[in-house]
Amino acid sequence: DGGITQSPKYLFRKEGQNVTLSCEQNLNHDAMYWYRQDPGQGLRLIYYSQIVNDFQKGDIAEGYSVSREKKESFPLTVTSAQKNPTAFYLCASTIRGRGDTQYFGPGTRLTVL
């Protein structure tokens, strides 16, 4: 059963703590993406990776970090430097190439207490 999984579904963090969100896909997709979803602002790109061991900053990368050591996995770390981390985080993947559809995971809702 192919797809994208994200864990945990809900995550609570104290201010000043780093936290890592998991994203795994078994679709054999090359490219993976992290978005942040806030009400009324749609989805904004945080980081993306086109191939293993390579990743690029998106529009709102400050306060976040990623790694891409395996094709299947693209974890996102929300660091204490992120000023407003409470949000819904979505991971997506796609086969490399022009015009390909992105497939999305179920998301992780992060709340900073």
Add this chain to the structure above:
Amino acid sequence: AQSVSQHNHHVILSEAASLELGCNYSYGGTVNLFWYVQYPGQHLQLLLKYFSGDPLVKGIKGFEAEFIKSKFSFNLRKPSVQWSDTAEYFCAVKDGNAGNMLTFGGGTRLMVKP
């Protein structure tokens, strides 16, 4: 940079009413256009997409969208909505100058009253 505008943030309709959600993007040239839908508690999923050819695109669940290049628009339509269409709808644009990156609109939250 590309920007995408969805002018209707909240729409409330009765069942059987017709729906049109606006989407405009800022830059011309070669673009790929998408509508995604997020039903309550579910994954964001593709509703329809335009890459080339016939500018009138038909998607799942009776939705369609028309690409009008001269107006930089890709409006979503459905002739008769159902209660199950209650969801948030996102327009997205990928242009040839931005690799495989999507730029999303702010979303439109649709509520259909039974």
